[in-house]
Each structure stands twice: as C-alpha cells, then as structure tokens.
Amino acid sequence: MMKKVFRQSALCVYLLQAASAMAADLPAEIPVLIQEDPGSPNKGLPPSPIIPGIISLLTAESGLNLVIHPYPWRRAQLMAENGEGLLYGAAITPERSRVFHFTKPLDTINQWLVSSEQAPLVFRQWEDLRGKTISIISGGKYSAEFEERRDKLFAVEQNASTLANRLKMLAAKRVDAVLVPSYLGASQFEARLNCMFPDSLKWVVAGKPIDAEPMMIAVPKSAPFNSTLPVLNDAIDRLVKSRGLQKFHEMKAAGSSC
Template sequence: MKRLPIPGLLLAAALSCMPRAHGAPALPVVPLLIGDTLDEQGRPRPMPAVKRKVLDAVAQELGVRFEPRTYPWARAERYAIEGVGLVYGLPKTADRLRALHYSDTASHNSLWLVTRSDATFPFHRLDDLRGKTVGTVRGYSYGLEFDSARGKLFRTDEDISSRGTRLTRLMLKRVDVVLLFQPDGLSAKDLEDSIRSFMAPRLPAIGAAANTGFSVLPKPLSTDSGQFFAIARSKDDGIIDRINAALARIRKREEDARRQRTPN
C-alpha cells in the first residue's frame, strides 16, 4: 500500500465539517493506522466488533469517517512516528511517549495467558514465565516490564498477527503459552469458550496433538491495558484534544445510561 503523508493542515481540515454543494454536511475522511489482524494464510481478517464500535463512536463524535489502513505493527509504529498519520492501538512505551502524543484511554483490554490443557502452570507474576517460550505478535509491545524480560527471563516466539497460527503452534508444542487480549468485562472462561469455538474447525488438520484442548490461566498477565489514539507530536494540530473531548462525552453518556438502568 502506498504511503501518503497526512500533514497537520489536512487533519485540521478533516475535522471541520465542510458542507457539500447541496447543503448536506460532509463526512471528512481521516486515515487511521492500525495493526493488521491476519488469518493462517496471512490474509486480513475483519476488524473485531468491539474495536469497530469504539472507532465508530469516536468518529461520530468528531463528525468524520475513519479510514483504517492496516499494516504489521512494526510498520504502523514507524509510520506513526514519521508523522504519516493518526494511529490506534499502539501501546505506550518510553520511546513512543517521547515521539507521539497519546489520547486518553479509548477502551480497555486484559492480557490473558493460554496454554495446552495438559501443560497449565501456576501464574501470579512475570517470574512464573521463567524458562518458557511465549507466543507473541511480531513487532508488538506488551508493556515495559514484559519487554525488558524478553530473552532474559523467558524467550518469545514472534509470529504474524494470526490467532489461529499462534494457537496451532501452541497445540504443536512450539510454544508453552500464547498471549491473547480480551475486552474488559469478559472472563477467562469466556475466552476459553471463544477459543474452542474458533479453533474447532482447525483442530482436525492439527491431528492427535489437538486432543489436549486449551486452557486460559485464571490470572491475566495484565488488566486494564488501555487502547489509545496517538499522533506524532510534530503533527498534532489539536486532534488529540478533540479526541479526548469526544471520549469524555462518550463516557458521560455511558455512565448516564448505566445510572438510569440501576434501580434507586
């Protein structure tokens, strides 16, 4: 995909809803860099409904239409730092915070550990991964503490952002544990059920190794892992402030709706 720079002036223009000739309000398009999600053949998978809901809500508040441009995470990060455009879902690190201006939290995830059912282990802290091989997405950061322990406390097996591929490698004992994000509010049991349903049509091709089944360890590696918008600091013309204001309005409406549903 050809890389098109998005200067600050274009972002500013995109966020001012210019009327069309016949008077109807326009919906300016704002390109949005996102890490890709692939199937086992390396083909893009549809955006998860939870993520689409967040992006649609923010876009509606801003009066724009986001145009997702998906790349491997390492490339999406590079493009964001180079000032190509707005990025969503890139975790915070010290280096990124120096280069990028991040929004407030747009959504929350928990990071769960998935093992084979015959190879579960007690997990309470990062040290419990000592000596293990952890399946991760290539080019993705799982937080400063985890990244600092790579290659020291444990080794990582980095692969494409295909859940099916990484879970297959788990069944084949290429890795000891796989890291998977799950939206907040869903439990380890919810994720286990989702994995079993997702992998059911894939298990016959794996063979006898698939007879073990999957287990999600009861304690996640991290909770309340935020998802953010971000843009190169040199390209921020106020878009992050506008996104923060939009997120605040969305949260207020959700809180008001919850209060109305709660009996006095």
C-alpha cells in the first residue's frame, strides 16, 4: 500500500515538474496566426468575429494565453512554418504534415460554391466542375480531392483580395463560382451572403459543399509550441463534451441577420 502511495506521489511530482517546464519554455503570449480581413480599412482584423470567439473559448478552457495575430494568409502560413506561432484553420496536406502536428477538430467548416441566380452552378460530383473557373482566396489550400483536380479538371483564380471583389468577378462572369468557407448550412449561408452583399444579382449557394473540412490548429513540431498540443487537445475534448462550441455558434447565428 505504501509503495502504491509513493508511486502516485512521485507521478504527481513528475507531472507538476513537466507542466512547470512547459510553462517556462513557452512565451508569455502564444500567437495564433489567422487570415486577416484584406477588405477592411483597418488592416490586421480577423475575417470574422467567429474566430476570436472560438479562440477566446479555447483560451479560457486551456489556460494558455492564446493571442490572435491576423496576417495575409500566405504570410501567416510562412510564419507558422518558421515556428513563429500556431496556425488556425489550415487543412492537412502532405507538405504541412512534415512541419506541423494538428489538434483535434474544433469544428467542421463547409466549403461552399457560390454562383449567381443568373448562371447557377450545379454541383453534385467533381465532373460538374469540368472546364469551370473557381475563385479561391490567395494562397488557399483545400482538401486532397480538390488539390488533385485543380488546374486539371477545373481552373482556379486567386487574384482578388476580398470576397466583395470576388463576387464582382462572378457577376462579370470572369469566374463560374466563388469558393467560400462557412460554418453555416447552405440556406443560412445563402441568406447571409445576399444580406451582406446586396446586388442586382441574387447569390446562390450550391446545395452540396465540395468538402466539409475539420477546423483544426496546426502546431509547429519544433519547440516551444509543440508542447501546447496535448493541452489544446484536452481543452477541445472538454469543449466538445460541454457543447461549448455548439452553443457559441447557435448564439451567433441567432444574434445577427447578416
């Protein structure tokens, strides 16, 4: 009995020492690199209030001092690859898997194809995109199936810096569809787009997403941020169990018409 108590005490001491060592190695603030809103007059803003809300929940649950740093997406990726912070919202690719671990999914995000009511794009299978041109964010990487087919089955356009400009390109028929990620379902997202970007055209969201990707945080395999992975995963498990993230999305959806 005494041996068992001793082993448990020794284990507790070891875990406390390990936690203290991790805290000592981590910077006071842990940067979470995300895509900024390139259309905002005030640069350095996140593209959606959803992301700060999710990071705030994760900060409170994990005890880590997670601080959002918005950058152009290409720069955010490069900084994370260089071990300068965590990267929010990056899809798993073979290239990224060489330098990152990925947390458990925080959520699922739909990749919707948006077209106009004047020229609606029907998407049921990949073959429906043959010969089409799809507008994506600059530097965007998507599912393995999408990446395998881009520039082969369909072309991509990534020169427009804002969603508003991408929709203008769609209205001008320079592209056939705009690829936009959203937590919302098709009908909800369509209503929100038409509210946010009123136009002579009505925007139409294809009834089926090209993919529903798990939303994760890419954690550099290099020190010091690699040690945050188990802490983040434990916090995500608790948020999923308590339905904290789901309640947050329900509150945001009910609180705004756009």
